[in-house]
Amino acid sequence: MTDLRSLLAELDAADDLLEIDERTHWADTAAAVAAEAARGNGPAVLLTDTGGTARPVSGTLGGPDRLSVRPRDPWSRVAAALGLGIDADYLDVLDTLERARRGGTAPPVATLSATERESELRSLGIPAIDGADLPVVTLGLAAVPAENESEREIADRPTGESDGAEHTDAAGGSDGQRVDVDAVNWLPVRGSIHGSDGLRLSVPATPAGELSSGAPLSLVLGAPPTALIGATMRWIGESHIDGAPRVANSLGDVPVAPTAGGGVPADSEIVVEATVTEPDADTEPAGPKSPWENAVTTATMTAQVESVRTRPDPLLPFSPTGAAMSDGRSLLSIIESARLYGRVNNYWGVRPVEWLALPAEAGLGVCLVASEILYAGFEWQLANTLFSFSRLFDKVVVLDTETAPMDLGRAFDDIWVKAHPANDWEFSDPEAPAATATHYRGDGSTGSNVYVNAAWDPRWDEEYIAPRVTFETTYPRNLREAVRAEWEALGFDHGPEYEAGHYHREESGEIDAENGAEE
Numbered sequence: 311m312t313d314l315r316s317l318l319a320e321l322d323a324a325d326d327l328l329e330i331d332e333r334t335h336w337a338d339t340a341a342a343v344a345a346e347a348a349r350g351n352g353p354a355v356l357l358t359d360t361g362g363t364a365r366p367v368s369g370t371l372g373g374p375d376r377l378s379v380r381p382r383d384p385w386s387r388v389a390a391a392l393g394l395g396i397d398a399d400y401l402d403v404l405d406t407l408e409r410a411r412r413g414g415t416a417p418p419v420a421t422l423s424a425t426e427r428e429s430e431l432r433s434l435g436i437p438a439i440d441g442a443d444l445p446v447v448t449l450g451l452a453a454v455p456a457e458n459e460s461e462r463e464i465a466d467r468p469t470g471e472s473d474g475a476e477h478t479d480a481a482g483g484s485d486g487q488r489v490d491v492d493a494v495n496w497l498p499v500r501g502s503i504h505g506s507d508g509l510r511l512s513v514p515a516t517p518a519g520e521l522s523s524g525a526p527l528s529l530v531l532g533a534p535p536t537a538l539i540g541a542t543m544r545w546i547g548e549s550h551i552d553g554a555p556r557v558a559n560s561l562g563d564v565p566v567a568p569t570a571g572g573g574v575p576a577d578s579e580i581v582v583e584a585t586v587t588e589p590d591a592d593t594e595p596a597g598p599k600s601p602w603e604n605a606v607t608t609a610t611m612t613a614q615v616e617s618v619r620t621r622p623d624p625l626l627p628f629s630p631t632g633a634a635m636s637d638g639r640s641l642l643s644i645i646e647s648a649r650l651y652g653r654v655n656n657y658w659g660v661r662p663v664e665w666l667a668l669p670a671e672a673g674l675g676v677c678l679v680a681s682e683i684l685y686a687g688f689e690w691q692l693a694n695t696l697f698s699f700s701r702l703f704d705k706v707v708v709l710d711t712e713t714a715p716m717d718l719g720r721a722f723d724d725i726w727v728k729a730h731p732a733n734d735w736e737f738s739d740p741e742a743p744a745a746t747a748t749h750y751r752g753d754g755s756t757g758s759n760v761y762v763n764a765a766w767d768p769r770w771d772e773e774y775i776a777p778r779v780t781f782e783t784t785y786p787r788n789l790r791e792a793v794r795a796e797w798e799a800l801g802f803d804h805g806p807e808y809e810a811g812h813y814h815r816e817e818s819g820e821i822d823a824e825n826g827a828e829e
Contacts, residue, residue, distance in 0.1 A: 312534055318370065321387065321396070330358065336436060340366055341628070348630055348635045348637075354372070356625075363434055363624070364580065364620070366435065368637065371535060372637045373387055373635060373640050392536065404665065404666075408648050408652035410543070416491050423578065423621050424579065424580060439631055439632075446500075447503070449538060451575075451578075454526075456494055489568050491566060502596035509582075509612060510594070512610050514545040515609040523588065526570035528582065530581055531578070531580040532627055537564050537575040540564075555573065558575070580619070581619045585613060586612070586613050587614050589609075598632055601631075604674070604746040604747045640670045642668075643668050650666055650696060654696065663682075669718060674747035677707070681709070683766075701743065702747040703747060704744075706760075709721055724764040743756065
């Protein structure tokens with residue numbers, strides 16, 4: 311997977327992309343259509359007529375919720391963007407992102423695909439989000455110079471860890487171009503467009519603090535998905551990670567092209583070159599915050615647009631921020647889940663955690679972790695470790711490893727089936743740091759953290775642990791077949807293919823052995 315167009319082609323082939331040719335104006339309709347598609351668990355939406363030269367697209371990194379059985383998973387589009395295929399397993403996605411944090415070789419140099427000139431940024435038809443009366447950038451990537459970035463990366467790298475490439479070398483192309491990928495920062499960015507050439511941008515505070523007035527900046531819209539993923543991963547959390555260009559290139563070939571702000575993904579749809587005018591502005595961009603801003607300290611800057619270049623008939627990805635399953639929230643859910651999954655599985659010298667998820671459906675305010683309980687009290691250590699590693703959530707639910715990834719119904723069932731309110735719900739003191747992703751506390755005040763131990767106590771004997779009751783093991787075969795026939799006749803499709811392990815159990819003969827007496 312190299313660019314946004316390849317991802318759209320894969321979604322279209324999987325019947326997971328809807329093209330809307332009717333007029334959906336950027337100012338008052340485009341974001342509403344995208345938000346409704348996200349809330350309704352619909353496909354990705356491509357809008358071909360919003361009054362601008364670009365074609366806005368939403369949902370390319372989002373997904374459906376898991377509150378009921380669906381043919382697609384919340385991570386399926388991110389899996390496609392990573393080159394794993396739209397039907398990839400959740401653990402494959404987590405493992406891929408965990409490995410990518412180590413980075414890879416410097417990306418090759420190529421010619422910028424965006425060559426056509428636009429008169430101004432507003433002519434693209436960038437959607438207005440959530441009541442804003444001006445265009446809002448939600449899935450942008452900014453490239454800014456990084457002074458001494460290569461030395462800082464080497465200093466931050468754990469002793470003995472190899473990155474597979476020399477950080478001081480510049481990437482070179484066959485035409486003699488040279489781009490120092492370690493002298494540029496790729497940043498996730500949210501922004502708003504003011505007038506014909508004014509930008510107000512929110513970016514991670516650490517690299518933003520190194521910029522001064524007059525510094526060059528390149529704003530990229532429609533970057534290859536792995537570049538956006540790498541830029542977000544680079545600044546979320548505090549664990550060691552390579553520079554974003556190398557992270558992105560380890561996820562798939564992401565050639566770079568030189569700009570004034572540094573190397574940018576060569577296959578980007580839109581490249582805006584600008585100059586920083588106020589590196590520490592007071593007023594934030596218009597529109598609601600992007601989810602990644604809850605996970606990192608941000609700073610606001612203003613910039614003046616110098617030029618706008620696009621690919622022919624450019625694509626313009628955006629996220630209907632505020633919708634439950636929007637691109638931004640779904641992407642941060644998977645990125646933070648992968649980061650924490652890697653951290654806790656390397657914390658004790660063993661890998662007890664089977665999977666970990668911050669469900670987008672719960673607003674990222676709760677962390678579900680399916681883990682082996684190594685010893686009595688381990689769940690307490692696990693929960694407190696997770697609280698110390700992330701600022702997003704204030705609730706941790708510890709589950710047994712038999713619980714399927716992101717099966718929210720099963721996970722929340724386990725809370726009341728296995729967890730006793732008096733013994734297995736643990737609240738911290740009310741001075742815990744305020745979680746940043748929760749929706750019920752927005753004033754920055756402190757509160758309590760809570761973890762729920764919804765796993766069986768490892769000290770119990772096997773005979774005291776209730777067996778998992780399934781449809782196959784509870785009813786005789788003739789009754790199961792009659793129920794499935796009636797279910798299908800009513801037009802429902804939740805058949806045996808959705809029952810986890812069904813074919814495995816039938817083929818192994820376990821069902822017949824367990825129910826033979828009844829039949």
